[in-house]
Amino acid sequence: MPQQNREIVNAVSLKNLTVKFGNQTILNTINLDLAEKEFLGIIGPNGGGKTTFLKTIMGFITPSAGSVSIFGKTPKDSGGTIGYVPQYSTFESHFPVNVTDVIKMGTYTSKVSKVIIDSLIDDILKKTRLSHLAKRQVSELSGGEKQRVLISRALAVQPKILILDEPTASIDYESNINFFEILKELNKDITILLVSHDIGVISRYVKKIACLNRELHYHDSKEISQETLEAVYKCPVDLIAHGVPHRVLETH
C-alpha cells in the first residue's frame, strides 16, 4: 500500500446509488462510506433489496444512477478483492467435484504457488471444521454442510472485503458460533458486510448496523432507533427480533 496518499480510501463507497428493475425502484439514492476493517450488519425485510444491494456492490447489477467504488476502483476492476457467500447455493450440486475442489475454486485467480494454496485449503478446512469431508462429493452434502463449503470458498479468495448474504441460515448452532468467531478474527484485517435476519448474532458481532428497505438507514453506528426499525419493517420490531430488540437497540 503506497503511504504517500494521505487521503483515506474507503473499502466501499456508494454515491447516490439507485437501482431500478423496470420502473420499480429497488434501491433509492443510497450513500455509504465504509472504512477499511469495518463490520457492517445489514438487516431488513424480505424483498427490501439486501441481495440486490450486495450484487450491485459486486458489479453483477449495473446501477441506474450513482456509483460504486471498492477501494477507489470500479467493481469490474476489483477482481480478487471480494469474497462472496451467496444467499442460496448458486452452484449445481450434480457436479463431479469434491469439497476440496470447490474451495480451491476460490484461489483460481490468485497467483501463489500450489504448495501455498494446498496449505491454505487445509487451514480453511480446519477452521470451518470440514476436514473430515474434504474428499466428499458436493452432491452428497447436507444443506448446512454445503453452506459451510460456500463460506470456505469465499475465505479461500483471501479477500479484502467479505460479503455474506445470510450465510448462516441453515447452519447448526455450534457451527454458527464457530463461524462468527472466524469472522471476528478475520475482521482484524478485512472489511465485512453481512446480511442477516438473526438480530441476536448481528448485535453480538458487528460494529455498525444498517437497515435496508429500498432506502438505507445508516448512522455510522451500531444504534438504530425503534422508530427507524419500525418504519423500515413496517411492523412491530419484537416480531422480527424474536423478542430481543434491546440487544440491537443499545441503551441510549
Added chain:
Amino acid sequence: MSGGSDRSWCSAQGFGDSLIMLSELFNNQFFINSLYAAFLSSIAIGIVGTFVYLRRITFISGGIAHSSYGGIGMSYYYGFHPMIGALGFALLTAIFISSLRRKKRKNEDMLISIAWALGMSIGVLFINFTPGYVPNLMGYLFGNIITVPTSEIYFILGADVVIIILVSMFYKQFKAVTFDEEFAASMGIKTGLIDMLLLCLIALSTIILIKIVGIVLLIALFSIPQAISLKLSKSFSSMMFFSALFGLAFILIGLFSSYYLNLASGSLTILIASLCYLASEYFIKE
C-alpha cells in the same frame, strides 16, 4: 432413406467374408480417414461436451450446429469449402447467442430457435440459387463418417488443436464459470467472455462432428456420452476422459455396424448411444 451410407465403397456379403473385408478396409484411404475422424471427434466430445453438458447448454449447441447449414449452402453457391462456410456461420451464431442472452435477459429459447431455423433456411435458399448439380447434402445433416476426405481431416485436426489450446489456457476459468457463474464473476473472472469462448468452442466442435453424426444428430453426442460419464466420475477431468471414451466407442461401433449392415453410420451411432444410455440408467446406481 439410404443417403447416410455410401453403398459404393463396399457391400456387405455375409459374415464369412468379414475378416477379408476387414483387412481390405485398412488399405482404404476413406476408412483410414474415418478412423482419424472418430479419434479426433472424441476429443471435442470429451472436452467441450463436458462443459456443455454440465452447463446445461446442450440446446445452444443444437442451435449453433443447425445454423452452420446456412454456411454450407452458401459455400456451394460461392464455391468455397463447405467446412469454412459451416464454421463461419457457427461462429457468428455463437457470438450472437452469447452476447444477446446476457444483455437484457433476452429469452434464450427464442435466440436458439432463430439461429436454428434461420441457418437451415439460408442453407436451403442458397442451394436453390445454386445452378446445376448440387451434391447430396444428406451427409452434412445426418453424418457419413466413411466419406470424410483428407482435406476435412485437416479441418478437424485444426479445430481440435484450437480447442485443446484454448481450454488449457483457460481451464480454471471455464471450470469456475461452469460451476458457479456468479461466484466466478465475484472473483473478477470475465464471465461474459468465457461464456462466448465456450460457445465458440461449440462452433469448432460442430465442424468436427458434422461428418460423424451430422448437424441434426450432433446434439446427442453432446449429451449421451457425458450423461453416462457423469455417473462414473468424481472429477471434471475424469468426466472428460470417460465422455471421450464413450463417444469414441459409439462412433466406432456405429462405423463398423454401418459397414456390416450397410446402413447410415450416423444414425446407428446415435441408436447405439441411446441404448447404452438406457442401459446405464438401469445398471449404474448413482
